[in-house]
Amino acid sequence: MNPLLGAEQAVLGSVLLDPGQLSHLDWLAPDHFYRPVHQALFAALRKLQNDGHPALAAEKSVPLSWVTDAVDEASLHVRGLTAVYAHTLISACPRPAHAPVYGRMVLEGAIHRSITEHAIRLHQAARADALQGEVEGALHYADVLTGVLSDLARRWGTEPRPVAPATPPATAPAAPPPVRADQVAEDERFLLAVLAEQPSAMDEVVGWLRPGDFADPAHGQLYRCLGALHHRGEPLDRITLLWEAQRRGLLADGTLSGDQLTAICDGVGPGSAEWLGEQVMRFSVTRTASTSARAIRSLAENEALAPGRLINHALHALGPLDEVRTRWQTANGRQAPTPTAPVPSPDRPPAARVHAALARSTPRPVSPPLARPGSAPTPAAARPPSRGHS
Structure with a gap:
């Protein structure tokens, strides 16, 4: 038997045998069940509980009406459910008292x-945006996925925080061929040509455009050379650019060739570096969103990964997209939204403890976080997430 199917049958069977078990399952929702018939039946049991069914007050044996009324209510929303299947669920439950575990x-x-489902939606939105030259769909679904991860963490009883996996997912699918690859490559070549022939144009893009935003790694390395010359305040033209590429070993290892660099510089015409840089950034956003979605889907399809670690690893996989989004908003003159502080709930850890945990898991480039005398900081990745329910 499929373990998940057995768990769904067992939890329903335990509630049919003992209606009082519903009070220990407040954190479980009908849509958490995979089978529609199980969703309808659990929703029916919850409705009978809210309506104050007499079976809830029974001290000894549970009346048969508890089962028949649940089947009748669920049958209004799903087909094929009979009392026979309800008794099958009852026989599938080893111990009614184990309902919270089930x-x-x-x-x-x-x-x-x-x-998995939300990662697929993010990937589809990123691909659609790449075809249309947009980014809003991918960013919207990234926000939706972040919200889903936070809600699931709350239900599971762990603090949502980005944690890198010890090893990258072994089953990560290969990256698909880039969408609109010819147009993207042309924009990148044109931007590099403009920057090589108009040194002052670097000021328009250097604050938010990074080498990793280029789809072609060779173009990214060439942009790195341009940025190095600009940073050192040295003259910038095709000769100094070729020399910088040679000093970085890009000609020796075959990353770039002199002919390739000459072809880029010779194709220059009038153009806006800022506009071209935004075109490169736009595709970088959708490409990063697609990569994050594939990584998260690969993590979610690993059934051996514990939910707390899955949630935190998925948040970590969204980190590169958050970084690219911030620079995209800078390029468009929009300020990145400031994250709001979480509001503690009565059944959550004290705010001071949550703040301390977040401080330990957040990198601090300027100064290390304060620690109590005689204690050593615990690596975030080594602390297993809490799994407790109140």
Whole structure:
């Protein structure tokens, strides 16, 4: 039997045997079940609980009406459910008192499934934006995925924080061929030509455009050479650019060739470095979103990965997209939104403890966080997430 199917049947069977178990499953929602018939039945049981069904007050045996009323209510929303299947669920439950454990198994399956679905949507939105030359769809679904991860972390009972996996996912699919590759390559070559022939144009893009934003690694290395010359205040033309490329070993290792660099510089015409840089950045956003989505999907499809680690690894995979988004907003003259502080709830850890945990997991380039005398900081990746429910 599929373990997830067995867990769904067991949790429903335990509630049919003991209606009081519903009070220990407040964190479990109907849509956490995979099968529609299980979703409808759990929603029906929850409705009977809210309506104050007499079975909830039964001290000894549970009346048969608890089962029949649940089946009748669920049958209004799904087809094929009979009392026979309800008794099958009852026989599938080893111990009714283990309902919270069975429920956590259902929630764990829902976490993997939900993250997979939202990662697929993010990937599809990124591909669609790349075709249309837009970024808003990908950024919207990235925000949706972030919100889903935060909600799942709350339900699972862990603090959402980006944590890098010990090893990259072994089953990560290969990157698909770039969308509109010819147009993107042409924009990159044109931008490099403008920057080589108009040294002052570097000031328009150097603050937010990075070598990694170029789809062609050779173009990214050439932009790195331009940035180095600009940073050192040295003259910038095709000769100094060729010399810088040679000093960095780009000609010797075959990354660039003299003919390739000459072809880029000879094709120069009037153009706006800022506009061309935004075109490169636009595709960088969608490409990064697609890469993050594939990485998250690969993580979510690993059933051996614990939910807390899956959520935190998925947040880490969204980090590069957040960094590119910030620079994209800078290029468009928009200020990046300031993250709001989380509002502590009564069943969450104290705010001081959460703040300390976040401080330990956030890099501080200027000064290290304060620590209590005689204690050593614990690496964030080495602390397993809490799994407790209140």
